[in-house]
Amino acid sequence: MLEEPNIELEDVKSAQTPPIILAGEHDIFKPETFVRLEAAMPNATLKILPGYEHDSYITQYDMLYPDLLSFLT
Numbered sequence: 001m002l003e004e005p006n007i008e009l010e011d012v013k014s015a016q017t018p019p020i021i022l023a024g025e026h027d028i029f030k031p032e033t034f035v036r037l038e039a040a041m042p043n044a045t046l047k048i049l050p051g052y053e054h055d056s057y058i059t060q061y062d063m064l065y066p067d068l069l070s071f072l073t
Helices: 031-040 061-072
Strands: 020-026 045-053
Touching: 020 031, 020 061, 031 045, 045 061
Parallel strands: 020 045
Antiparallel strands: none
């Protein structure tokens, strides 16, 4: 995990489906990682989850429902 994400920004620029990028406010990855990823991807939506860590929004996935429903509609 210390070597991930092992993806170059050039690799994601061709994404055809608009993505949602989820990150915790206290994520193990630096915030600029997510900002750069959002900027590189066409039509990307970045959602920084206040108060959450890298795994807390995964283990408490039900808190994502409102954001995911909003993104998908």
